[in-house]
Amino acid sequence: MHKPLDPDAFFRSLPSEILLDPAGYPPEFLRGLLRAGAARALFGPGSTARGNLEIVRAAGYQSVELALSLGITVSLFTDPVRRFAPDLWRARLEEGFLAGGWLGGMMITEPGCGTDLMACQTEYRVDADGPGLRGTKHWAGLTDLADCWLVLARDGQAGKGYRFPSLNFYICRATPESFALLKRYGPAGLRSIPYGLTRIAAREGILAPLLSGSKTDRFRQIHSILHRSRISISAITCGACARIADDIGRHVRTRAVFGKTLASYGQAQARMAEIEAAREIARVLHEVGCREAEAADAPGSAGVPAQIANIAKVVATDLAFAAATSASQLLGGESYRTDTYIGRATADLRPFRIFEGSNDVLCDAIWQAAEKAAKTGGESFADAVRGACAAADRPAPSIAAFAAGSVDGALPQGLRCLGGRILANAAVLRWCVERGLPRPALQPLLARIARDLGSAETGSACAGLVEY
Ligand SMILES: Cc1cc2nc3c(=O)[nH]c(=O)nc-3n(C[C@H](O)[C@H](O)[C@H](O)COP(=O)(O)OP(=O)(O)OC[C@H]3O[C@@H](n4cnc5c(N)ncnc54)[C@H](O)[C@@H]3O)c2cc1C
Structure with a gap:
């Protein structure tokens, strides 16, 4: 009987001095991995959507680069080819990926x-x-x-x-x-x-x-490939947030400053609370992603729903980047080393908000999709935001800026992006409440919703997203 692979154990066994080499690991190291163990399971006939996402998540805990290399090969090449051109896959490509350590990209x-x-x-x-x-x-x-x-x-x-x-x-x-x-x-x-x-x-x-x-069918299929790939991005950030939380948690408990551990300072506790919350929220997003990817593989499915993929990608990458930045602050000078996980994480996670659909652009898309759905009986912006706050036992916030900002029913584009991000955080807040996340873990989402509603109130018609 074939023993199922434990991706966490497999990636834990890899030498960290190679994974965190400031010059990057050599291509032959990556190809060698693809010929063996968990990585090889990505391409086998028995591979599953959830199994592959778990492999990518586990790789992300050890190295963002390694996880992204696997994610690129699978989400941007082998998965689409296996789905849309299965005969060609079996005849011309499968063997190279299964046994030859091949890499693919888009x-x-x-x-x-x-x-x-x-x-x-x-x-x-x-x-x-x-x-x-x-x-x-x-x-x-x-x-x-x-x-x-x-x-x-x-x-x-x-x-x-x-x-x-x-x-x-x-x-x-x-x-x-x-x-x-x-x-x-x-x-x-x-x-x-x-x-x-x-x-x-x-x-x-x-x-x-x-x-x-x-032409229209193909355009839809192109987008469905990209939506599916966004789920893999949230798997990587799930691994990354867990690693950042573990590494920085150890650091604040052991590092003494002015005779006290860092963990005893209120400011450090605030940062740790946000990083711990990012770990929990990322786990929920990963679970939602696994469920949606599994459903998308069922016969007759039209793929991962665009709105869910976009929401998961925006919130997962924003939170992971914020967690990396906060962890760097707590790590001090050591965070500027390229041979540590946290030292690399800020630079490695920054482009996640640009590739696979720039987050600003996705926020606009989230707003427009919600607006379209509301016109045909779906939930309004006000109901979505207030419903999420109510689920988290918070009072209903003012959403007046979004009504006042519209001219002839159309919002200025910057405000649409801001509204899209509020909707994304509100949707994730609901998912987290439904899965029983404790109150402190909801805090970063509530804080972002309040902040973005506040900037819509105080800003002018050109109010838009402001990065943090
Ligand atoms: C590390 C990294 C890896 C990448 N990997 C790949 C890959 O494997 N394959 C590949 O094909 N490409 C890849 N890319 C490219 C990436 O997908 C593009 O950079 C991205 O799509 C943005 O395109 P652009 O750089 O041309 O910027 P532009 O299209 O010029 O957009 C720049 C910025 O303008 C803003 N913007 C644009 N339109 C709007 C709008 N409608 N509303 C609000 N703001 C807007 C956004 O902030 C956007 O980020 C990668 C990029 C990086 C940095």
Whole structure:
């Protein structure tokens, strides 16, 4: 009988001096891991959505970079290919990932196209020499390292379609000729993951288009891949928040300043309370993510609901970054070392609020989706916020700014983003209350809702999100 793998034990057994090497771990270390143990289980025929998310979470406890490398390979390559092109997966790719330590990634972003996918200029065209892909991409995780790519491109034959181009992902094998590295970027964090600028001029390596159906169907499928991937982001932040809380908890209990432990100072206790709460909330978000990903794998499912994926991603990444920043403050000078987990965490977790959908943009999307749902009988903004506060035994806050700020029923865009983040924190507050989280663990969510409602009241029509 096959013994089920314990991902926590597997990743705990990895040498921390390699994982926390200031220069980053070598690519061969990552490939070796993928050929063995828990990591190999990610691609096996018996892998499950929950099992894979648990692997990524457990990796995140040891190294954000390692978890993100696994997350990129699984969420941005193997999962979509297994789902949308299962025959090609089995015939051409499965063995490489199962036994060869292969890595996969996704190239969407271009120098002129990030948030706005419609501006994608990379082109797929079939001519006398067969299919070809041409374009320039940047910021793809595992640049110049991955063996396979999903490349977002517009279909040149389908015409310009400027406002709504015919987009698809193309499954490609990487060769130095087809994916030429033009420039390696010097990233501020995530030291083991290569990033850069790539020129694509591919021919033989193009295995197939990933998606089928109409232009609109494919657009929906592209988004459903990205929604699913956002769930994996909350698994990584769950591991990261737990590690930050454990490391900094040990530190404040043992570090003496002016003859007393740090843990005895009120300010340190306030920071610790927020970090502990982040751990608890991240755990709830991870559980919600596992449940939604499992449901999305059921036959006939349309995928992870956009609103849930966006809410989980925004709140998980905001809280994890805040926890890392707070832990750095408590750790003092030692937090500036790149050979410690907390020392790396602030830089490593910062871009989580930018990639996989910039949080500001997702907040706007959350607002707009809620507004649309309210028009067809769904909960209003006021009910959602007041309902969440009531569930946490708090008095109803004023939401007047959101009524006063609207001109002809339409809110200024900055206020929409602010409202979207309030809705996101309110939704997560409800999930946490439903799962019985204790009062102190709800505090960061209540504080953020109060703060954002306050800035809507005091701000002008251009009030928007303010980072912390
Ligand atoms: C570490 C890292 C890893 C990445 N990994 C990948 C990868 O694997 N594959 C890949 O394809 N890409 C990847 N990216 C790219 C990333 O997805 C993009 O940087 C992101 O989508 C934003 O695009 P952009 O940089 O072009 O910024 P822009 O589109 O110019 O947006 C910049 C900022 O403008 C603001 N903004 C834009 N539109 C709006 C709006 N409507 N409302 C409010 N604010 C708005 C937001 O604050 C946004 O962050 C990665 C980036 C980083 C930093």
